[in-house]
Amino acid sequence: MTTHAKLTRDEIVGLEKSYWDAMKRKDGARTAALSGNTALVTGPQGVMSIPKSEMEKMTEDGKWTLESYTFDDVKVSTPAPDVAIIAYTVRQKVRMDGKLQDMHAADSSTWIRGADGWECHAHSETILKDKMAA
DSSP, X not given: OOHHHHHHHHHHHHHHHHHHHHHHHTOHHHHHHHEEEEEEEEETTEEEEXXXXXXXXXXXXXXXXXXXXXXXXXXXXXXXXTEEEEEEEEEEEEEETXXXXXXXXXXXXXXXXXXXXXXXXXXXXXXXXOTTTO
16 A cells, blocks of 8 residues: 555545544534535435535434444545545444434445545445344
8 A cells, every 4th residue: 555545545534533523423514514515425314415505404403313433344445536435334323212223334435635625525324234133
C-alpha cells in the first residue's frame, strides 16, 4: 500500500467514524457538513435523496438514538484520486420507540473530495442475518 493510499484510507475511515459519532450525538450540523449537496441513501426504508439542507434536521429530529457502534472488516477503494468508497460490517445498538435493538449490517459509503474537502454522496445499509440466528 502506497503512503498516499494509506493516508486516504485512514482519512476515509476517520471521516466515516466521524459521521457515525455525529449521529450518535445527534449533531445535525456535523452530518450536514460531511454530506454532499444531495446524498443518496439506500436501506430498509428504500431509496432516499437527502439534500444537505435537510440532513441536519433529519439527524436531530429522528425518532431513534444510536447508542453504540463498532466496525469490522473495513475495506477502502480509491478508484480515482478524489473518490473513495468504504465498505464494512457494523454492529450497532439503536433505540427506536423506546426499545433497544442490536443490529448487524453491511454498509458502504462513497466519498468525493471537492473544494471544501471530502463529502459523503451515497450511503447504503443492508441488514444482515447473523449466521448463528439463521
